[in-house]
Amino acid sequence: MPSNFLTQLQSMTESHGLLFGENTAPYCLDQRRRFQGQALAVARPKSTEQLVELVKLCAEHHIAMVPQGGNTSLCGAATPDSSGHSLIIAFERMNQFIEVDADNNTITVDAGVTLQQVQTAALAANRLFPANWGAAASCQIGGALATNAGGVNVLRYGNMRELTLGLEVVLADGTIWHGLRGLRKDNTGYDLKQLFVGAEGTLGLISRAVLRLYPLPTAHATALIDVDSPAVAVELLRDLQAKVGDRVTSFELISRPCLDLLKRHFPELQQPFSPSPAWCVLLELSDGGNSEQLISQLAEILFDAGFSNAYVAQNQRQAQDFWRLRERIPEAQRIEGVSIKHDISIPVGDIPRFLTECQNELIQQYPDANIVAFGHLGDGNLHYNLFLTEKTALIYQFELAINAIVYRLVAQYNGSISAEHGIGQLKKQSLSQYRTATELLMMRSIKQALDPQQLMNPGKVLLDLNQQID
Template sequence: MTFLEQLNEWRTSHSILFGADTAPYCLDQRRRYQGRALAVARPNSTEQVQQLVRLCAEHQIAIVPQGGNTSLCGAATPLNDGQSIVISFERMTQIVQVDADNNTITVQAGVTLAQVQQAALAAKRLFPANWAAAQSCQIGGALATNAGGVNVLRYGNMRELTLGLEVVLADGELWEGLRGLRKDNTGYDLKQLFVGSEGTLGLITQAVLRLYPLPTAHATALVAVESPAAAVDLLRGLQAEVGDRVTSFELISAPCLDLLHQHFPRLPQPFQPIPAWCVLIELSDGGDSALLTDRLAEYLYAHGCMEAYVAQSPTEAADFWRLRESIPEAQRIDGVSIKHDISLPIGAVPDFLQKCDTEMLSSFAGARIVAFGHLGDGNLHYNLFLADKTAGVYALEPAVNDLVYRHVAAYNGSISAEHGIGQLKRATLQDARSDLELHMMRQIKATLDPLGLFNPGKVL
């Protein structure tokens, strides 16, 4: 039986799509990468994933794993050669177990972030990972890209939130590593090979994730600051005052607020006029929200933050967060921009912004820099709009990237903080990592995927 004949036989049981039905799975979220696939398979169990991988290995057909298709780097999009299949995990949506005593939750790869959060909440626990695509992104994809979000400052990214994995390997064998242990020193920590590997080493089918006690107190504030340096000073002072109660600390520039005012005029705009910079702060703890809110307000007042809006209700806090979470959509509506997801030592962020902005504005006429991000963990989304707001602007992307990444390298930063490498940064990775590091990565890839069938054209 040929490869396609076997897929056709599995058309119903494995939910196989052919032809025009594959189109939505072959276009990335940013509509930048358009690929082609022989078929799209939508298994509903680990066993079906194993069967598909074994079939592909037998016929040497490449596999592109796909979660919610929310990748910003083309990591989940097939190449345009039409020689691969997409394995979508959208039907693997089972919450396998919530263990409140052990503070863990076990889920299949297709469960969305929002569903994990809701299941944890039902058990009076917190799953702290949080970002704008929570309703659509799937846990398998979040693990494959080591996703971050707004709460990394306190809880870490997906790597820190993962205790165990179940992974289908390149020959279809199953690695059953679903352990919910905080301490396990029995050799190499194999799960960390797969977290952040973007589906190039194995297919994650289940995961055991950390849960935390549910905070009962929250305090949220939107605060104008004179500069990124002042924001760093505020962060350090607040951490000295309340410790790890600082859950999120987001930096937002004036161009972000301008875009929000232009494209979402119904969103609250507390600042008049708009300040050059502001920060969105959230504290969380046990106890009473009113007491924590009062403490935050007192600290901000005592330290001269005269233009500070401290949320007086959960609704007002949610409005502040809607501002932050709407920035990417406002950018999308405004047009095509050249985007960067970078990380730097926190103390280097102000100097980076000053030097990179100066060179950028002098090098590209009409440049508008839209910078925002997770200052608490040094992750900036540093995006550039030019006069051309169509895809034609990508002709300037190599020159813009060279400038940005040169400044990133000067501070020993990273070209990818939380979005991954995918197709977008594959070539750039060759300059961002040493020859030895790249050699070790290729050795790992060759060992775990000797035929090179898992997500070709991504990362390496």
């Protein structure tokens, strides 16, 4: 154990900011309980200045740093390896700074501020911060930026990348890059902030961010619609966008196995369909003005399009009930048991063909497969998960073979093996297979330039830099 490093670490960090031994356990296990590691300690800085001191000390002693922002990663991006030689840097105490600029429609926050806190601060200023997903109460902005997180409103507002105007980043040598600019136009050379959004802490540690805000919508219309097939869902999406434009805020596709899981594990949730349809769409429109008018317009569009089994929420409570169905799907899957999960993106028009072809191949190889498909159809992002009902205890033995089928078809349709969850540890081998040698070389060159000692979240995103690129 590097006793000199730990002695200096303790001297610069107040006792409640540094954790050792069994107190580090919650930080060493990922949310899905797939990855477990060990760490020298967990450091919890309260400011950028403390963070700089930590990074400089780690660089001096060649200690790897694993940043962690809420520990909600689904790919093991915030979990250390098993060596016990790294320092976890948790951002939970860097949560003091929140500044809203209503005139500029921006909010500037510390990296440890949670998504829910940002949403609440924006609402207090009569503004909207549109990023929204299930872990809003626990995920932190630094982690959301590091994975370029998405959510249900990406269709209209974009991922975290599109919601970010400026960053403050502590680089691998402890230098601060001061990029906290709230500008929508800044054409002075390379857009450096984009290097760090989605990099999962492998290039530098995000300490603060300037994020976009939007006018707060006053009108909402939500509907849950029985659709015959994903192809019909795509047609509905295009029809809606032609008629109401970017007021289509969310457009979610949900398969019958999702509804079956909800009935089994959350029977108290009311489902309007009986029997459950093969596919349904949950959508929301938002705008200024009056909700009653928007609800009436949506109902008229659905009626004219021939959707006889469609439920348009007549009030906020009904809308929340519809959204609760979508939000509880991941939890229902967790209760059901272990599954092979895929977070993929496909060009929207190709999704129906992908779903048919992928299911046919998987069922042919695994007749007991139960495919739970759902996700953000509007932006082409599917959560495509597979249970093996007769082999649940052994399912990870089949993971590589299942992934090979899914990812081959994703590549065939020019899609991506990671839409919003990142790469982390889980997909770094697959990344090396589904990105070109030129792309990987460019990524490695950037990594080498910004982190020459390879101390920033090693073992994530990219394979070992010494490994040859095929």
